Amino acid sequence: MRLHLLTLALVFGLVGTACGGSGSDDLSEAALEIYAGECAESTGDSLTVYSGRTENLIEPVIDAFECKSGVDVAVRWATSTQLALLIDEEGDRTAADVYLSRSPGPVGFLKANDRLAQLDQATLDLAEERYRDPDGEWVGFSGRKRVLVYNIDTVGEADLPNSVFELTDPGWKGKVAIPATNGSFIDWFTVFRDLHGNDVATQWLNDMVDNDAHFYANNRAIVEAVGRGEIEVGLVNHYYNYQEEAAIGDDHRARNHDLADDDIGSLLLITAAAIPAASDDVELAHTLINFLLTEPVQTYFTDETFEYPLASGVEPTAVLPTFDALEIGSVDFDALGGGFEETARIIEASGIQNQ
Amino acid sequence: MSRSTNGEDSAPLALRTIGIVLAITFAFPGAYLVWRNFTEDADPTGLLFSSATVEPMLRTLRLAVSVSVAAAGLGTSLAWFSTRTDLPMAQMWRVLLPLPLVFPTFIGAAAFIRTLNPGGLGNDVLSDFGVDQTPELSGFFGAWLVLTLFTFPYVYLPVAARLRQLPGSFEDSARVLGDSAARAVAKTVLPHISGSVAAGTLLVFLYTISDFGAVQLMRYDTLTRAIETNYLARPPTAFALSLVLMVMAALVVAAERLVSRRLPVMGAARSSRAVQYRLGRWRWPCFGAVFAAAALSLGAPTAALVDWASDGLLRERRGGRPLTIDADKVLEATVNTLTAGVLTALAAALAVIPIAYLLGRYRDRIGSLSHAVVIATFALPGILIALALRFWTIKAGPAGDLLYDTLALLIFAYTVRFASLAMGVTLVAVRSIPAPMRDVAATLGAKGPRRLASIDLPLMTPGILAGAGLVLMSTMKELPISLIVAPIGFPTLTTRIFGSFEDAFVAEAGIMAVVLVAISALLSWFLVLRRADHF
Numbered sequence: 040m041r042l043h044l045l046t047l048a049l050v051f052g053l054v055g056t057a058c059g060g061s062g063s064d065d066l067s068e069a070a071l072e073i074y075a076g077e078c079a080e081s082t083g084d085s086l087t088v089y090s091g092r093t094e095n096l097i098e099p100v101i102d103a104f105e106c107k108s109g110v111d112v113a114v115r116w117a118t119s120t121q122l123a124l125l126i127d128e129e130g131d132r133t134a135a136d137v138y139l140s141r142s143p144g145p146v147g148f149l150k151a152n153d154r155l156a157q158l159d160q161a162t163l164d165l166a167e168e169r170y171r172d173p174d175g176e177w178v179g180f181s182g183r184k185r186v187l188v189y190n191i192d193t194v195g196e197a198d199l200p201n202s203v204f205e206l207t208d209p210g211w212k213g214k215v216a217i218p219a220t221n222g223s224f225i226d227w228f229t230v231f232r233d234l235h236g237n238d239v240a241t242q243w244l245n246d247m248v249d250n251d252a253h254f255y256a257n258n259r260a261i262v263e264a265v266g267r268g269e270i271e272v273g274l275v276n277h278y279y280n281y282q283e284e285a286a287i288g289d290d291h292r293a294r295n296h297d298l299a300d301d302d303i304g305s306l307l308l309i310t311a312a313a314i315p316a317a318s319d320d321v322e323l324a325h326t327l328i329n330f331l332l333t334e335p336v337q338t339y340f341t342d343e344t345f346e347y348p349l350a351s352g353v354e355p356t357a358v359l360p361t362f363d364a365l366e367i368g369s370v371d372f373d374a375l376g377g378g379f380e381e382t383a384r385i386i387e388a389s390g391i392q393n394q
Numbered sequence: 395m396s397r398s399t400n401g402e403d404s405a406p407l408a409l410r411t412i413g414i415v416l417a418i419t420f421a422f423p424g425a426y427l428v429w430r431n432f433t434e435d436a437d438p439t440g441l442l443f444s445s446a447t448v449e450p451m452l453r454t455l456r457l458a459v460s461v462s463v464a465a466a467g468l469g470t471s472l473a474w475f476s477t478r479t480d481l482p483m484a485q486m487w488r489v490l491l492p493l494p495l496v497f498p499t500f501i502g503a504a505a506f507i508r509t510l511n512p513g514g515l516g517n518d519v520l521s522d523f524g525v526d527q528t529p530e531l532s533g534f535f536g537a538w539l540v541l542t543l544f545t546f547p548y549v550y551l552p553v554a555a556r557l558r559q560l561p562g563s564f565e566d567s568a569r570v571l572g573d574s575a576a577r578a579v580a581k582t583v584l585p586h587i588s589g590s591v592a593a594g595t596l597l598v599f600l601y602t603i604s605d606f607g608a609v610q611l612m613r614y615d616t617l618t619r620a621i622e623t624n625y626l627a628r629p630p631t632a633f634a635l636s637l638v639l640m641v642m643a644a645l646v647v648a649a650e651r652l653v654s655r656r657l658p659v660m661g662a663a664r665s666s667r668a669v670q671y672r673l674g675r676w677r678w679p680c681f682g683a684v685f686a687a688a689a690l691s692l693g694a695p696t697a698a699l700v701d702w703a704s705d706g707l708l709r710e711r712r713g714g715r716p717l718t719i720d721a722d723k724v725l726e727a728t729v730n731t732l733t734a735g736v737l738t739a740l741a742a743a744l745a746v747i748p749i750a751y752l753l754g755r756y757r758d759r760i761g762s763l764s765h766a767v768v769i770a771t772f773a774l775p776g777i778l779i780a781l782a783l784r785f786w787t788i789k790a791g792p793a794g795d796l797l798y799d800t801l802a803l804l805i806f807a808y809t810v811r812f813a814s815l816a817m818g819v820t821l822v823a824v825r826s827i828p829a830p831m832r833d834v835a836a837t838l839g840a841k842g843p844r845r846l847a848s849i850d851l852p853l854m855t856p857g858i859l860a861g862a863g864l865v866l867m868s869t870m871k872e873l874p875i876s877l878i879v880a881p882i883g884f885p886t887l888t889t890r891i892f893g894s895f896e897d898a899f900v901a902e903a904g905i906m907a908v909v910l911v912a913i914s915a916l917l918s919w920f921l922v923l924r925r926a927d928h929f
Contacts, residue, residue: 068716087882093893094885095718095902116885116893117877120625121777125878128781132788134799148626220610220623256610259898260504267513269530282898285715287705292513383627387446392615 066106069099069343073335079109086112086323089126089135091119092310096344104330110323119145120222126315127152136318137327144226144379146177146311156314162325165332170309170349179309180331181340182347183276185227186295190268199296203304207246215252216261216273219391223258223276223308229382231303244389254394266293281345297360307347405756412748417764420810423774424640426782431637436630438637454616457537458602464542466595469549472687475680477557479671482681489919492863494691495547496914498871498888499607501895501907503540505698507611515697536612543691545601548864549594552819555860556590588657593818596650600643600773621775636778643773647766699907706901719902724909731870731886738808739866743858745809746817754824765817772814776874783807783879799881807879808869815868816861823857863921867914
């Protein structure tokens, strides 16, 4: 037995040595792209962020902020839903100073439960008006556009539709994947209801069910399945196909197709930043949100993460199709919180989850 | 400790006190859930009769029963073949067969799909042999298959541990008396392992009703999906449905107790020689079957993970987009994963021993209660345990603040979630300590802790190790508690895999998942070899 313990220790030792090496505190390449200046001296201040956006994408931004500001930032990474539930559970005892959500829904949930602080006008003004809360409780900092992802071997470009309403045609029977119970789809469908009215939205979903649309767990699973040719097309966020392509290259047989600019299928879903009402350093929290909306960070979001920048004056990266986002300023985004319940009910009643 | 050595005697007060404390401690998520149901005017009974609940609930039950039956059969036969026959490469199978347990289902099921579904890796290979399209795994069959393959170790590990303790002469003597081989096994071995099989199958059932990752990816709609989509949209509904899930779990736990109580109790012994039932001309067909089980459950998902990982490494080498992780990050996550996993396995193994004694030796009511609480908790969604813990630490005031954001609290949360995995096997181990042995020990003056250390523990070791192994692997793949309760800045492999996979950083997720499987294999190898030395 002693021998095996030794072997085990040896193996771990070897792994440890092999993995050692680069233990410096230097900024990663990605973080340097955002901020290449000298790091400020530590101010002794600290900030806690609850991030529903994932570490791979946001960590460089946080690192750059720490370096530039001298503020110490601690981040809890989890899903946006989990963190919204946590902030709600913690109430006025929450540790969170800033909350980052990958979709509007969880922010709407917190707003409806009176968990969010009013943001300063100066911070709100950094984003275009349509990308922020009319009541000033959250601000968008990047966007993911809804698209139709299609398999390039089984679907001809000429056959691609211009509107989600065409997908109820018999020609698309059994060929469309929908992430029906995923957060981004629920958000999207809530705006759909708001824009076209309940009857039209519900009818569309029921028609999709009748047309044998397939239910999938999430955007990533759809993009992967379309890439393999398991299903022809799917309604997803634009972002995943870029990632999948970047990850596995030519083996991935799927592309994004943009529906018409004024179609609900081209909606831009925002990722949002907010400050919990119980934050103990609202001022510093604003500094971080302002940083998210500076030009270098917005450029990072579009160049490295293929997202749409939302700060006034920053252009999307070249590979992204430019488009005039659907005018969603008129949409009552509170509906994303309060109207969720009805959306969930309609989706469940449609029976899509059993397809 | 106890006044007499008789197994039917009443339990010592100290032990009963510990039992009560444990029952209360493990009940905190359930108490939270009940509290939320009362304060948010949720309507669990009303929901029970709406079709929106009944249908997913029936689907959940149908899936759980089918997976339980299949996993019980698969786990038991694999355990028998790998421990009591001359199956080729038995040692290797003993290292590999527990491993499917370590795949977090959100990536394990996705990898499984990636390998086996149309257009996947398996399809590429098969197309060379003229198979154009592999069948699509989805819905009930897909969920059944992937869950059976990922959960059979819950049965395999305890049963294999039990089998290694049984004297080999059993089958032999039955055969000498003229029974066929199969009948010999059925008559002599099955009664001895039935308790372990039942305990393991219960875990499979509870895991299946609480699984979200696999059923979602296989597009089979169950109660957990309904819970998941309602957290933000209709919180009272989510809490009510979770309560339904917990009650369902409690009923099943009670049913298992009723059955297990009637099962024969057989003494354990350290078998003096390795038992090798000769398979004869069935040796290679059996090898083929075990190989197929391992290839499907372990090989299929690993193939996709390795493919994702190697694509990413090649891409970086060719100067493509750099990976977002480096060796330091992987090492940090690995060390954290191992630390938390090993500590939790220890804590869980210790926590269930008093309960196992109360119930197994003294048949104490407090024991039944604690046992039911510990096991039913396994069916609760992890996020609820995390939220409940936050709720109670805030209620606890300064004491809660002291614990908040500490490793101790994380280990505690994991233990509450997973002690159930060590409960059943430990109970079987306690019950199988032969009463004569205890009596002799008592006559010779060995009492309390000393008797525990010198007589009981050595006999219970295989069971406790199997339980600890189950806890270890489950902790290593746990997600919601790792995200919400872990101290800030304590990434584990699973949280890293999840973050990467969420945003389709499949290369990063693949690399870390391969590391996760590799360290589990190392741990499993270490345990198997250690046991081989020991017995």
